[in-house]
Amino acid sequence: MAVAVAISAGCDTPARSEPGGPAPAAPGAAARTARGAPAETCLGVRDKGIWSDLDDDVQLGLPTGLSPARVTATIDRGRSLLIVSVDGWPTKPYPLGGPAILEVGEHALALRPGDRAELAGLLTADNTRPGVTPAARDRDRDGIPDALDVLIGAHKTRLNAAAYTEGYVSIPYPGGDVPREMGVCTDVVIRALRNAGLDLQRAVHEDIRRAPRAYPMVKGKGSPSIDHRRVKTILPWFRRHLDERSPAVDDEHDPLRPGDIVFLDTFPSRPGPDHIGIVGDRRGADGLPVVINNWTNGTVTAEMELLGWVPVTHRFRMK
Numbered sequence: 001m002a003v004a005v006a007i008s009a010g011c012d013t014p015a016r017s018e019p020g021g022p023a024p025a026a027p028g029a030a031a032r033t034a035r036g037a038p039a040e041t042c043l044g045v046r047d048k049g050i051w052s053d054l055d056d057d058v059q060l061g062l063p064t065g066l067s068p069a070r071v072t073a074t075i076d077r078g079r080s081l082l083i084v085s086v087d088g089w090p091t092k093p094y095p096l097g098g099p100a101i102l103e104v105g106e107h108a109l110a111l112r113p114g115d116r117a118e119l120a121g122l123l124t125a126d127n128t129r130p131g132v133t134p135a136a137r138d139r140d141r142d143g144i145p146d147a148l149d150v151l152i153g154a155h156k157t158r159l160n161a162a163a164y165t166e167g168y169v170s171i172p173y174p175g176g177d178v179p180r181e182m183g184v185c186t187d188v189v190i191r192a193l194r195n196a197g198l199d200l201q202r203a204v205h206e207d208i209r210r211a212p213r214a215y216p217m218v219k220g221k222g223s224p225s226i227d228h229r230r231v232k233t234i235l236p237w238f239r240r241h242l243d244e245r246s247p248a249v250d251d252e253h254d255p256l257r258p259g260d261i262v263f264l265d266t267f268p269s270r271p272g273p274d275h276i277g278i279v280g281d282r283r284g285a286d287g288l289p290v291v292i293n294n295w296t297n298g299t300v301t302a303e304m305e306l307l308g309w310v311p312v313t314h315r316f317r318m319k
Contacts, residue, residue, distance in 0.1 A: 037117035049195030079143040090145040140197030146318040151259035153195025154278040173224040174202035242316040
């Protein structure tokens with residue numbers, strides 16, 4: 001069934017600076033686009049994920065220096081949604097139904113003024129076509145590809161800025177979560193995956209029951225309140241069910257993509273990963289993508305420059 005994607009009427013909140021990491025500086029959130037029109041300050045789409053109250057604060061930027069040869073766009077008329085990909089990777093959703101018309105070949109795209117200015121010169125008759133995101137890559141059927149949904153969910157966790165809070169909390173099952181104002185590194189990933197329609201709590205608990213030998217660290221039948229919140233416990237699930245990619249941060253044949261999930265080793269003297277985060281869509285001062293994560297005691301969920309000095313042990317992607 002088609003899901004309507006509404007254009008938000010309240011997208012006037014500037015990007016926030018989060019403690020514990022550099023301030024967001026997405027090109028799409030700049031004061032004005034390169035073509036002079038005021039830039040839109042949020043995505044303007046309503047996804048079916050977490051924390052809808054933060055939808056009007058989420059914005060993504062296109063990479064600088066783009067050419068039409070690197071861009072493809074899919075027009076989902078049923079959902080009033082345009083998905084723009086860069087180098088074959090879903091990069092940004094745009095709402096259709098705005099007042100600014102962009103003629104692209106035989107297609108008339110009704111965009112918001114800032115979106116039209118951002119896309120003019122990038123969309124052509126050759127790289128723009130009707131279509132929908134395949135159901136296999138859109139778990140929650142909102143038209144936004146899963147990997148992009150994960151990135152949007154990660155940004156919502158950044159905006160929510162939960163304080164790092166250790167300790168066991170009994171939570172409902174399935175679909176349970178700790179209080180929104182608290183969390184640890186795994187909660188960033190749990191919430192971002194839930195934004196794409198994947199309940200990691202349920203998925204891990206069912207997999208432990210289905211294949212207990214894959215989880216030697218779990219005693220008995222496990223606990224749906226905590227197992228999915230432990231880095232080493234969820235690693236087998238990721239290896240069994242998601243697309244495992246190269247852990248190298250500079251592999252030109254398998255580059256990092258926004259929305260990738262990285263396991264990190266913050267204590268090299270202790271074997272195995274002990275931290276987790278999500279690759280962001282912005283590059284830090286070190287030239288590497290930032291990681292959206294909840295680092296440790298005294299911090300909140302934020303973007304941080306980690307990839308230049310914290311080893312990545314594993315990297316995964318929604319299939």
